[in-house]
Amino acid sequence: MNGATDASAPKSLRETAYEELRRRIVNLQLAPGQRLIERDLAAELQVSRIPLREALQQLQTDGLVVIVPRRGAIVAPFGVDEVRDLFDVRESLEVLAARLAAQRADDSHLTALRDQLTAARSATARDDKPAIAAANAAFHAVIVEMSGSPLLQSMLQPLATRVQWLFHLTKERDPGQQCDEHAELYDAIAAGDADRAAEVAYRHVASGREPSLELAEHWSAPAIDPVEATRTRQRTPRRTDRSRNDEA
Protein backbone atom coordinates (compact mmCIF):
# COMPACT_ATOMS: atom_id res chain seq x y z
CA MET A 1 0.00 0.00 0.00
CA ASN A 2 2.45 2.61 1.12
CA GLY A 3 6.14 1.93 0.71
CA ALA A 4 6.79 5.13 2.59
CA THR A 5 9.02 4.81 5.61
CA ASP A 6 7.24 5.15 8.91
CA ALA A 7 5.73 8.61 8.92
CA SER A 8 6.12 8.99 12.67
CA ALA A 9 9.91 8.95 12.39
CA PRO A 10 11.43 12.18 13.74
CA LYS A 11 14.04 11.97 10.97
CA SER A 12 17.59 12.28 12.08
CA LEU A 13 19.95 14.75 10.48
CA ARG A 14 21.80 11.86 8.93
CA GLU A 15 18.62 10.78 7.25
CA THR A 16 17.78 14.22 5.93
CA ALA A 17 21.30 14.72 4.64
CA TYR A 18 21.17 11.31 3.02
CA GLU A 19 17.91 11.97 1.29
CA GLU A 20 18.88 15.41 0.12
CA LEU A 21 22.18 14.25 -1.30
CA ARG A 22 20.57 11.29 -2.96
CA ARG A 23 18.03 13.58 -4.50
CA ARG A 24 20.72 15.86 -5.83
CA ILE A 25 22.71 13.02 -7.27
CA VAL A 26 19.78 11.34 -8.95
CA ASN A 27 18.68 14.76 -10.24
CA LEU A 28 22.12 15.32 -11.70
CA GLN A 29 22.44 18.48 -9.65
CA LEU A 30 25.57 16.68 -8.59
CA ALA A 31 27.18 15.10 -11.62
CA PRO A 32 29.09 11.82 -11.60
CA GLY A 33 32.69 12.49 -10.68
CA GLN A 34 31.80 15.60 -8.72
CA ARG A 35 33.93 15.99 -5.65
CA LEU A 36 32.08 15.88 -2.33
CA ILE A 37 33.79 17.74 0.48
CA GLU A 38 32.52 17.01 3.95
CA ARG A 39 32.87 20.45 5.44
CA ASP A 40 31.33 22.21 2.49
CA LEU A 41 28.36 19.91 2.23
CA ALA A 42 27.86 19.97 5.97
CA ALA A 43 27.76 23.76 5.92
CA GLU A 44 25.39 23.80 3.00
CA LEU A 45 23.00 21.28 4.50
CA GLN A 46 23.27 22.91 7.92
CA VAL A 47 24.50 19.86 9.73
CA SER A 48 27.77 18.90 11.30
CA ARG A 49 30.21 16.57 9.65
CA ILE A 50 29.20 13.56 11.70
CA PRO A 51 25.76 12.96 10.24
CA LEU A 52 27.08 14.06 6.87
CA ARG A 53 29.83 11.46 6.89
CA GLU A 54 27.32 8.81 7.80
CA ALA A 55 25.08 9.91 4.96
CA LEU A 56 27.99 9.63 2.55
CA GLN A 57 28.74 6.12 3.70
CA GLN A 58 25.15 5.15 3.20
CA LEU A 59 25.25 6.61 -0.28
CA GLN A 60 28.33 4.60 -0.95
CA THR A 61 26.57 1.36 -0.12
CA ASP A 62 23.86 2.45 -2.54
CA GLY A 63 26.54 2.84 -5.15
CA LEU A 64 25.82 6.52 -5.65
CA VAL A 65 29.06 7.70 -4.11
CA VAL A 66 32.60 6.41 -4.09
CA ILE A 67 34.69 7.06 -1.01
CA VAL A 68 38.44 6.85 -1.34
CA PRO A 69 39.92 6.24 2.11
CA ARG A 70 41.85 9.17 3.51
CA ARG A 71 41.13 11.11 0.37
CA GLY A 72 37.47 11.90 0.08
CA ALA A 73 34.34 11.17 -1.85
CA ILE A 74 32.97 11.76 -5.32
CA VAL A 75 29.65 11.07 -6.95
CA ALA A 76 30.02 7.59 -8.39
CA PRO A 77 30.96 7.34 -12.04
CA PHE A 78 28.14 5.95 -14.16
CA GLY A 79 29.37 4.86 -17.53
CA VAL A 80 28.58 2.11 -19.96
CA ASP A 81 30.15 -0.56 -17.79
CA GLU A 82 28.09 0.42 -14.80
CA VAL A 83 24.92 0.36 -16.86
CA ARG A 84 25.71 -3.09 -18.14
CA ASP A 85 26.46 -4.37 -14.64
CA LEU A 86 23.27 -2.85 -13.37
CA PHE A 87 21.20 -4.67 -15.96
CA ASP A 88 23.02 -7.93 -15.33
CA VAL A 89 22.14 -7.85 -11.68
CA ARG A 90 18.63 -6.58 -12.15
CA GLU A 91 17.88 -9.33 -14.61
CA SER A 92 18.75 -11.78 -11.88
CA LEU A 93 17.12 -10.17 -8.90
CA GLU A 94 13.96 -8.75 -10.40
CA VAL A 95 13.28 -12.17 -11.82
CA LEU A 96 13.67 -13.64 -8.38
CA ALA A 97 11.40 -11.01 -6.89
CA ALA A 98 8.70 -11.66 -9.47
CA ARG A 99 8.93 -15.39 -8.96
CA LEU A 100 8.66 -15.13 -5.19
CA ALA A 101 5.88 -12.58 -5.49
CA ALA A 102 3.89 -14.97 -7.63
CA GLN A 103 4.41 -17.75 -5.13
CA ARG A 104 3.53 -15.69 -2.11
CA ALA A 105 0.87 -13.37 -3.46
CA ASP A 106 -2.02 -12.46 -1.23
CA ASP A 107 -5.12 -10.44 -1.92
CA SER A 108 -4.18 -7.23 -0.17
CA HIS A 109 -0.90 -7.05 -2.04
CA LEU A 110 -2.57 -7.92 -5.31
CA THR A 111 -5.03 -5.09 -5.02
CA ALA A 112 -2.22 -2.71 -4.09
CA LEU A 113 -0.40 -3.88 -7.18
CA ARG A 114 -3.42 -3.35 -9.38
CA ASP A 115 -3.96 0.07 -7.89
CA GLN A 116 -0.49 1.17 -8.89
CA LEU A 117 -1.06 -0.22 -12.32
CA THR A 118 -4.21 1.79 -12.86
CA ALA A 119 -2.56 4.84 -11.32
CA ALA A 120 0.26 4.51 -13.81
CA ARG A 121 -2.24 4.13 -16.63
CA SER A 122 -4.16 7.23 -15.77
CA ALA A 123 -0.96 9.18 -15.27
CA THR A 124 0.18 8.02 -18.68
CA ALA A 125 -3.09 9.23 -20.12
CA ARG A 126 -2.55 12.66 -18.57
CA ASP A 127 1.08 12.51 -19.65
CA ASP A 128 2.03 13.34 -16.08
CA LYS A 129 5.68 12.28 -16.06
CA PRO A 130 6.41 12.50 -12.33
CA ALA A 131 3.24 10.60 -11.51
CA ILE A 132 4.10 7.90 -14.02
CA ALA A 133 7.52 7.45 -12.53
CA ALA A 134 6.12 7.38 -9.02
CA ALA A 135 3.45 4.81 -9.86
CA ASN A 136 5.88 2.57 -11.68
CA ALA A 137 8.36 2.77 -8.86
CA ALA A 138 5.58 1.92 -6.41
CA PHE A 139 4.54 -1.00 -8.59
CA HIS A 140 7.98 -2.47 -8.34
CA ALA A 141 8.16 -1.71 -4.65
CA VAL A 142 4.99 -3.69 -4.04
CA ILE A 143 6.36 -6.67 -5.93
CA VAL A 144 9.50 -6.58 -3.86
CA GLU A 145 7.45 -6.41 -0.70
CA MET A 146 5.37 -9.34 -1.89
CA SER A 147 8.53 -11.37 -2.26
CA GLY A 148 8.62 -11.44 1.52
CA SER A 149 12.39 -11.35 1.61
CA PRO A 150 13.89 -8.47 3.54
CA LEU A 151 17.26 -9.45 2.16
CA LEU A 152 16.10 -9.24 -1.43
CA GLN A 153 14.36 -6.01 -0.62
CA SER A 154 17.50 -4.50 0.82
CA MET A 155 19.41 -5.45 -2.28
CA LEU A 156 16.87 -4.20 -4.79
CA GLN A 157 16.30 -0.86 -3.15
CA PRO A 158 19.66 0.62 -4.13
CA LEU A 159 19.24 -0.81 -7.59
CA ALA A 160 15.92 0.95 -7.98
CA THR A 161 17.60 4.19 -7.04
CA ARG A 162 20.22 3.62 -9.67
CA VAL A 163 17.58 2.87 -12.23
CA GLN A 164 15.95 6.15 -11.39
CA TRP A 165 19.33 7.83 -11.77
CA LEU A 166 19.84 6.16 -15.11
CA PHE A 167 16.43 7.35 -16.12
CA HIS A 168 17.47 10.95 -15.53
CA LEU A 169 20.70 10.40 -17.40
CA THR A 170 19.01 8.88 -20.40
CA LYS A 171 15.81 10.90 -20.39
CA GLU A 172 12.93 8.48 -20.39
CA ARG A 173 11.50 5.43 -22.03
CA ASP A 174 8.12 4.82 -23.54
CA PRO A 175 5.57 4.93 -20.69
CA GLY A 176 3.00 3.03 -22.71
CA GLN A 177 5.21 0.02 -23.16
CA GLN A 178 6.17 0.18 -19.46
CA CYS A 179 2.52 -0.11 -18.57
CA ASP A 180 1.81 -2.99 -20.88
CA GLU A 181 4.73 -4.92 -19.51
CA HIS A 182 3.62 -4.20 -15.98
CA ALA A 183 0.13 -5.39 -16.78
CA GLU A 184 1.52 -8.62 -18.15
CA LEU A 185 3.59 -9.04 -15.01
CA TYR A 186 0.59 -8.40 -12.85
CA ASP A 187 -1.41 -11.08 -14.63
CA ALA A 188 1.31 -13.65 -14.15
CA ILE A 189 1.69 -12.84 -10.47
CA ALA A 190 -2.04 -12.77 -9.85
CA ALA A 191 -2.30 -16.16 -11.52
CA GLY A 192 0.40 -17.42 -9.19
CA ASP A 193 2.38 -18.55 -12.21
CA ALA A 194 5.93 -18.11 -10.97
CA ASP A 195 7.63 -19.26 -14.14
CA ARG A 196 5.67 -16.92 -16.32
CA ALA A 197 6.18 -14.05 -13.87
CA ALA A 198 9.89 -14.70 -13.96
CA GLU A 199 9.91 -14.80 -17.73
CA VAL A 200 7.96 -11.57 -18.03
CA ALA A 201 10.10 -9.81 -15.44
CA TYR A 202 13.19 -10.86 -17.30
CA ARG A 203 11.96 -9.50 -20.60
CA HIS A 204 10.78 -6.37 -18.85
CA VAL A 205 14.25 -5.62 -17.54
CA ALA A 206 16.08 -6.88 -20.59
CA SER A 207 14.03 -4.75 -22.95
CA GLY A 208 15.50 -1.66 -21.38
CA ARG A 209 19.06 -2.82 -21.71
CA GLU A 210 20.02 -2.02 -25.26
CA PRO A 211 18.41 1.41 -25.43
CA SER A 212 20.05 2.38 -22.16
CA LEU A 213 23.44 1.13 -23.22
CA GLU A 214 23.16 2.97 -26.48
CA LEU A 215 22.34 6.20 -24.72
CA ALA A 216 25.06 5.58 -22.19
CA GLU A 217 27.67 5.45 -24.90
CA HIS A 218 26.61 8.91 -25.94
CA TRP A 219 27.66 10.56 -22.70
CA SER A 220 31.18 9.54 -23.63
CA ALA A 221 32.12 9.73 -19.99
CA PRO A 222 35.73 10.81 -19.43
CA ALA A 223 36.25 7.60 -17.44
CA ILE A 224 36.82 8.99 -13.98
CA ASP A 225 39.36 7.42 -11.69
CA PRO A 226 38.08 8.05 -8.15
CA VAL A 227 41.49 8.05 -6.53
CA GLU A 228 42.78 10.61 -9.01
CA ALA A 229 39.63 12.66 -8.75
CA THR A 230 40.12 13.11 -5.01
CA ARG A 231 43.69 14.28 -5.31
CA THR A 232 43.15 18.02 -5.74
CA ARG A 233 42.30 20.60 -3.13
CA GLN A 234 40.49 23.87 -3.44
CA ARG A 235 42.48 26.66 -1.99
CA THR A 236 41.54 30.27 -1.54
CA PRO A 237 44.71 32.09 -2.58
CA ARG A 238 46.30 33.60 0.45
CA ARG A 239 46.40 37.34 0.11
CA THR A 240 49.38 39.56 0.78
CA ASP A 241 48.96 42.94 2.44
CA ARG A 242 49.08 44.63 -0.90
CA SER A 243 46.67 42.31 -2.69
CA ARG A 244 44.26 42.88 0.15
CA ASN A 245 44.00 46.48 -1.01
CA ASP A 246 43.54 45.46 -4.62
CA GLU A 247 40.12 43.99 -3.97
CA ALA A 248 36.94 45.48 -5.34
Add this chain to the structure above:
Amino acid sequence: MNGATDASAPKSLRETAYEELRRRIVNLQLAPGQRLIERDLAAELQVSRIPLREALQQLQTDGLVVIVPRRGAIVAPFGVDEVRDLFDVRESLEVLAARLAAQRADDSHLTALRDQLTAARSATARDDKPAIAAANAAFHAVIVEMSGSPLLQSMLQPLATRVQWLFHLTKERDPGQQCDEHAELYDAIAAGDADRAAEVAYRHVASGREPSLELAEHWSAPAIDPVEATRTRQRTPRRTDRSRNDEA
Protein backbone atom coordinates in the same frame (compact mmCIF):
# COMPACT_ATOMS: atom_id res chain seq x y z
CA MET B 1 44.67 -13.21 -7.86
CA ASN B 2 44.65 -12.01 -4.30
CA GLY B 3 41.37 -10.79 -2.91
CA ALA B 4 43.22 -9.27 0.01
CA THR B 5 42.62 -5.58 0.52
CA ASP B 6 45.54 -3.41 -0.39
CA ALA B 7 48.28 -4.27 2.05
CA SER B 8 49.66 -0.72 2.06
CA ALA B 9 46.49 0.63 3.67
CA PRO B 10 47.21 2.28 7.05
CA LYS B 11 43.89 0.90 8.32
CA SER B 12 41.60 3.37 9.96
CA LEU B 13 40.08 2.73 13.35
CA ARG B 14 36.74 2.33 11.70
CA GLU B 15 38.15 -0.45 9.61
CA THR B 16 39.74 -2.26 12.52
CA ALA B 17 36.58 -1.98 14.57
CA TYR B 18 34.56 -3.24 11.64
CA GLU B 19 36.78 -6.24 11.08
CA GLU B 20 36.97 -7.15 14.73
CA LEU B 21 33.23 -6.96 15.21
CA ARG B 22 32.59 -8.91 12.07
CA ARG B 23 34.98 -11.57 13.27
CA ARG B 24 33.23 -11.80 16.61
CA ILE B 25 29.82 -12.04 15.04
CA VAL B 26 30.78 -14.68 12.52
CA ASN B 27 32.56 -16.56 15.29
CA LEU B 28 29.44 -16.47 17.40
CA GLN B 29 31.38 -14.71 20.13
CA LEU B 30 28.53 -12.30 19.69
CA ALA B 31 25.31 -14.23 19.30
CA PRO B 32 22.37 -13.17 17.14
CA GLY B 33 20.14 -10.84 19.10
CA GLN B 34 22.99 -9.70 21.32
CA ARG B 35 22.70 -6.06 22.18
CA LEU B 36 25.51 -3.82 20.91
CA ILE B 37 26.05 -0.70 22.96
CA GLU B 38 28.20 1.94 21.36
CA ARG B 39 30.00 3.18 24.44
CA ASP B 40 30.77 -0.28 25.75
CA LEU B 41 32.09 -1.58 22.46
CA ALA B 42 34.05 1.59 21.87
CA ALA B 43 35.70 1.21 25.25
CA GLU B 44 36.43 -2.43 24.65
CA LEU B 45 37.92 -1.88 21.22
CA GLN B 46 39.79 1.21 22.40
CA VAL B 47 38.26 3.60 19.94
CA SER B 48 35.85 6.46 20.27
CA ARG B 49 32.22 6.17 19.35
CA ILE B 50 32.62 7.83 15.97
CA PRO B 51 34.55 5.09 14.19
CA LEU B 52 32.56 2.53 16.11
CA ARG B 53 29.25 3.89 14.90
CA GLU B 54 30.54 3.85 11.37
CA ALA B 55 31.64 0.26 11.76
CA LEU B 56 28.18 -0.66 12.99
CA GLN B 57 26.57 0.95 10.00
CA GLN B 58 28.85 -0.95 7.70
CA LEU B 59 27.94 -4.16 9.49
CA GLN B 60 24.32 -3.32 9.01
CA THR B 61 24.73 -3.08 5.27
CA ASP B 62 26.38 -6.49 5.43
CA GLY B 63 23.30 -7.75 7.19
CA LEU B 64 25.22 -8.77 10.28
CA VAL B 65 23.75 -6.09 12.49
CA VAL B 66 20.36 -4.47 12.78
CA ILE B 67 20.22 -0.87 13.85
CA VAL B 68 16.96 0.44 15.22
CA PRO B 69 16.93 4.23 14.88
CA ARG B 70 17.15 6.09 18.18
CA ARG B 71 17.25 2.79 19.99
CA GLY B 72 20.43 0.93 19.26
CA ALA B 73 21.88 -2.07 17.53
CA ILE B 74 21.81 -5.83 17.91
CA VAL B 75 23.52 -8.65 16.13
CA ALA B 76 21.16 -9.55 13.31
CA PRO B 77 18.77 -12.41 13.94
CA PHE B 78 19.57 -15.42 11.78
CA GLY B 79 16.71 -17.83 11.74
CA VAL B 80 15.13 -20.15 9.24
CA ASP B 81 13.62 -17.30 7.26
CA GLU B 82 16.93 -15.56 6.87
CA VAL B 83 18.59 -18.77 5.75
CA ARG B 84 15.93 -19.30 3.15
CA ASP B 85 16.23 -15.73 1.88
CA LEU B 86 19.98 -16.08 1.75
CA PHE B 87 19.74 -19.14 -0.44
CA ASP B 88 17.14 -17.53 -2.67
CA VAL B 89 19.41 -14.63 -3.43
CA ARG B 90 22.56 -16.68 -3.71
CA GLU B 91 20.92 -18.99 -6.18
CA SER B 92 20.33 -15.97 -8.37
CA LEU B 93 23.57 -14.12 -7.98
CA GLU B 94 26.07 -16.94 -7.84
CA VAL B 95 24.53 -18.25 -11.03
CA LEU B 96 25.04 -14.86 -12.61
CA ALA B 97 28.61 -14.71 -11.40
CA ALA B 98 29.38 -18.14 -12.80
CA ARG B 99 27.79 -17.27 -16.11
CA LEU B 100 29.73 -14.04 -16.46
CA ALA B 101 32.91 -15.71 -15.33
CA ALA B 102 32.54 -18.31 -18.04
CA GLN B 103 31.97 -15.62 -20.63
CA ARG B 104 34.85 -13.45 -19.54
CA ALA B 105 37.39 -16.00 -18.41
CA ASP B 106 41.03 -15.32 -19.13
CA ASP B 107 44.09 -17.44 -18.55
CA SER B 108 45.48 -15.73 -15.48
CA HIS B 109 42.17 -16.01 -13.69
CA LEU B 110 41.72 -19.58 -14.77
CA THR B 111 45.04 -20.61 -13.32
CA ALA B 112 44.23 -18.75 -10.12
CA LEU B 113 40.98 -20.65 -10.00
CA ARG B 114 42.68 -23.96 -10.55
CA ASP B 115 45.23 -23.13 -7.88
CA GLN B 116 42.52 -22.62 -5.32
CA LEU B 117 40.91 -25.85 -6.36
CA THR B 118 44.08 -27.85 -5.85
CA ALA B 119 44.75 -26.00 -2.61
CA ALA B 120 41.31 -27.01 -1.39
CA ARG B 121 41.94 -30.59 -2.47
CA SER B 122 45.19 -30.91 -0.61
CA ALA B 123 43.71 -29.23 2.44
CA THR B 124 40.87 -31.70 2.32
CA ALA B 125 43.37 -34.54 2.19
CA ARG B 126 45.08 -33.16 5.30
CA ASP B 127 41.68 -32.55 6.85
CA ASP B 128 42.81 -29.00 7.54
CA LYS B 129 39.45 -27.33 8.17
CA PRO B 130 40.53 -23.69 8.20
CA ALA B 131 42.57 -24.16 5.03
CA ILE B 132 39.64 -25.80 3.29
CA ALA B 133 37.35 -22.96 4.19
CA ALA B 134 39.94 -20.41 3.08
CA ALA B 135 40.56 -22.09 -0.25
CA ASN B 136 36.88 -22.50 -1.00
CA ALA B 137 36.20 -18.90 -0.10
CA ALA B 138 39.06 -17.84 -2.34
CA PHE B 139 37.70 -20.01 -5.13
CA HIS B 140 34.42 -18.18 -5.00
CA ALA B 141 36.18 -14.85 -4.72
CA VAL B 142 38.08 -15.53 -7.92
CA ILE B 143 34.91 -16.38 -9.77
CA VAL B 144 33.33 -13.17 -8.60
CA GLU B 145 36.37 -11.24 -9.71
CA MET B 146 36.24 -12.96 -13.07
CA SER B 147 32.69 -11.76 -13.51
CA GLY B 148 34.22 -8.32 -13.99
CA SER B 149 31.28 -6.62 -12.32
CA PRO B 150 32.17 -4.46 -9.33
CA LEU B 151 28.46 -4.18 -8.62
CA LEU B 152 27.96 -7.91 -8.47
CA GLN B 153 31.09 -8.20 -6.42
CA SER B 154 29.85 -5.66 -3.92
CA MET B 155 26.61 -7.56 -3.58
CA LEU B 156 28.11 -10.99 -3.21
CA GLN B 157 30.70 -10.03 -0.66
CA PRO B 158 28.25 -9.58 2.22
CA LEU B 159 26.50 -12.77 1.18
CA ALA B 160 29.76 -14.68 1.40
CA THR B 161 30.22 -13.36 4.90
CA ARG B 162 26.78 -14.55 5.82
CA VAL B 163 27.49 -17.94 4.34
CA GLN B 164 30.56 -18.14 6.51
CA TRP B 165 28.43 -17.16 9.47
CA LEU B 166 25.90 -19.82 8.61
CA PHE B 167 28.73 -22.29 8.37
CA HIS B 168 29.69 -21.57 11.96
CA LEU B 169 26.08 -21.85 13.05
CA THR B 170 25.53 -25.18 11.35
CA LYS B 171 28.97 -26.69 11.76
CA GLU B 172 30.20 -27.65 8.31
CA ARG B 173 29.33 -29.58 5.23
CA ASP B 174 31.10 -32.37 3.46
CA PRO B 175 34.39 -30.94 2.11
CA GLY B 176 34.75 -33.70 -0.43
CA GLN B 177 31.49 -32.91 -2.13
CA GLN B 178 32.35 -29.21 -2.06
CA CYS B 179 35.51 -29.94 -3.97
CA ASP B 180 33.84 -32.10 -6.57
CA GLU B 181 31.25 -29.44 -7.23
CA HIS B 182 33.93 -26.80 -7.49
CA ALA B 183 35.85 -28.93 -9.94
CA GLU B 184 32.75 -29.29 -12.07
CA LEU B 185 32.23 -25.56 -11.96
CA TYR B 186 35.82 -24.95 -12.92
CA ASP B 187 35.50 -27.19 -15.95
CA ALA B 188 32.42 -25.40 -17.16
CA ILE B 189 34.01 -21.99 -16.74
CA ALA B 190 37.29 -23.05 -18.33
CA ALA B 191 35.31 -24.39 -21.27
CA GLY B 192 33.60 -21.03 -21.54
CA ASP B 193 30.27 -22.80 -21.33
CA ALA B 194 28.15 -20.17 -19.59
CA ASP B 195 24.96 -22.20 -19.50
CA ARG B 196 26.63 -25.19 -17.96
CA ALA B 197 28.50 -23.00 -15.48
CA ALA B 198 25.22 -21.41 -14.48
CA GLU B 199 23.58 -24.79 -14.10
CA VAL B 200 26.41 -26.16 -11.98
CA ALA B 201 26.56 -23.05 -9.82
CA TYR B 202 22.85 -23.30 -9.21
CA ARG B 203 23.05 -26.91 -8.13
CA HIS B 204 26.07 -26.09 -6.01
CA VAL B 205 24.19 -23.48 -4.04
CA ALA B 206 20.90 -25.33 -4.03
CA SER B 207 22.47 -28.51 -2.69
CA GLY B 208 23.32 -26.70 0.52
CA ARG B 209 19.85 -25.40 1.01
CA GLU B 210 17.93 -28.25 2.57
CA PRO B 211 20.63 -29.37 4.98
CA SER B 212 21.12 -25.79 6.15
CA LEU B 213 17.43 -25.19 6.60
CA GLU B 214 17.09 -28.39 8.53
CA LEU B 215 19.89 -27.42 10.86
CA ALA B 216 18.51 -23.93 11.15
CA GLU B 217 15.24 -25.25 12.48
CA HIS B 218 17.16 -26.93 15.25
CA TRP B 219 18.43 -23.70 16.79
CA SER B 220 14.79 -22.94 17.51
CA ALA B 221 15.64 -19.27 17.67
CA PRO B 222 13.36 -17.32 20.01
CA ALA B 223 12.43 -15.12 17.04
CA ILE B 224 13.96 -11.84 18.05
CA ASP B 225 12.20 -8.58 17.36
CA PRO B 226 14.95 -5.97 16.96
CA VAL B 227 12.85 -3.06 18.14
CA GLU B 228 11.84 -4.95 21.26
CA ALA B 229 15.36 -6.17 21.83
CA THR B 230 16.69 -2.63 21.95
CA ARG B 231 14.15 -1.47 24.46
CA THR B 232 15.92 -2.45 27.63
CA ARG B 233 18.75 -0.67 29.41
CA GLN B 234 21.41 -1.98 31.72
CA ARG B 235 21.46 -0.07 34.89
CA THR B 236 23.78 -0.36 37.86
CA PRO B 237 21.46 -0.09 40.84
CA ARG B 238 22.00 3.23 42.52
CA ARG B 239 23.24 2.77 46.05
CA THR B 240 21.97 4.50 49.15
CA ASP B 241 24.35 5.72 51.85
CA ARG B 242 23.69 2.63 53.91
CA SER B 243 24.13 0.12 51.10
CA ARG B 244 27.41 1.81 50.33
CA ASN B 245 28.71 0.59 53.69
CA ASP B 246 27.40 -2.92 53.11
CA GLU B 247 29.86 -3.61 50.32
CA ALA B 248 32.66 -6.08 50.62
Add this chain to the structure above:
DNA sequence: CCACAGTTAGCGGTATACCGTTATTTGAAT
Protein backbone atom coordinates in the same frame (compact mmCIF):
# COMPACT_ATOMS: atom_id res chain seq x y z
C1' DC C 1 1.46 -5.75 48.06
C1' DC C 2 0.32 -2.82 44.07
C1' DA C 3 -0.18 1.56 41.38
C1' DC C 4 1.44 5.63 40.07
C1' DA C 5 4.26 9.85 39.81
C1' DG C 6 8.78 11.88 40.13
C1' DT C 7 13.71 11.26 39.59
C1' DT C 8 17.83 9.39 37.74
C1' DA C 9 20.70 7.79 34.35
C1' DG C 10 21.52 4.71 29.98
C1' DC C 11 22.26 5.46 25.41
C1' DG C 12 21.89 7.20 20.74
C1' DG C 13 22.42 11.71 18.01
C1' DT C 14 25.17 15.61 17.07
C1' DA C 15 28.36 19.66 17.52
C1' DT C 16 32.93 21.20 18.14
C1' DA C 17 37.76 20.89 18.30
C1' DC C 18 42.13 18.88 17.36
C1' DC C 19 45.46 15.95 14.69
C1' DG C 20 48.04 14.22 10.74
C1' DT C 21 48.65 13.85 6.07
C1' DT C 22 49.55 15.96 1.82
C1' DA C 23 48.44 19.22 -2.05
C1' DT C 24 49.43 24.11 -3.01
C1' DT C 25 51.84 28.29 -2.48
C1' DT C 26 55.45 31.07 -1.86
C1' DG C 27 59.90 32.71 -2.38
C1' DA C 28 64.68 32.15 -2.56
C1' DA C 29 68.48 30.22 -5.16
C1' DT C 30 70.00 28.90 -9.68
Add this chain to the structure above:
DNA sequence: ATTCAAATAACGGTATACCGCTAACTGTGG
Protein backbone atom coordinates in the same frame (compact mmCIF):
# COMPACT_ATOMS: atom_id res chain seq x y z
C1' DA D 1 62.02 31.75 -15.85
C1' DT D 2 62.79 27.05 -13.46
C1' DT D 3 63.60 24.27 -9.48
C1' DC D 4 63.25 23.13 -5.16
C1' DA D 5 62.26 23.50 -0.35
C1' DA D 6 59.93 25.53 3.53
C1' DA D 7 55.43 27.30 4.93
C1' DT D 8 50.58 27.07 4.79
C1' DA D 9 46.16 25.32 4.82
C1' DA D 10 42.62 21.82 2.87
C1' DC D 11 40.44 17.90 4.31
C1' DG D 12 39.57 13.42 6.18
C1' DG D 13 39.92 10.85 10.81
C1' DT D 14 38.93 10.84 15.61
C1' DA D 15 38.22 12.28 20.54
C1' DT D 16 35.38 14.64 23.71
C1' DA D 17 31.41 16.86 25.36
C1' DC D 18 26.66 17.99 25.40
C1' DC D 19 21.62 17.19 24.39
C1' DG D 20 17.29 14.80 24.60
C1' DC D 21 14.51 10.96 24.96
C1' DT D 22 12.87 7.45 27.63
C1' DA D 23 13.53 3.23 30.42
C1' DA D 24 14.49 1.90 34.95
C1' DC D 25 14.48 3.11 39.70
C1' DT D 26 12.56 5.34 43.87
C1' DG D 27 9.33 6.13 47.19
C1' DT D 28 4.89 7.57 48.44
C1' DG D 29 -0.06 6.71 48.84
C1' DG D 30 -3.61 3.32 48.18
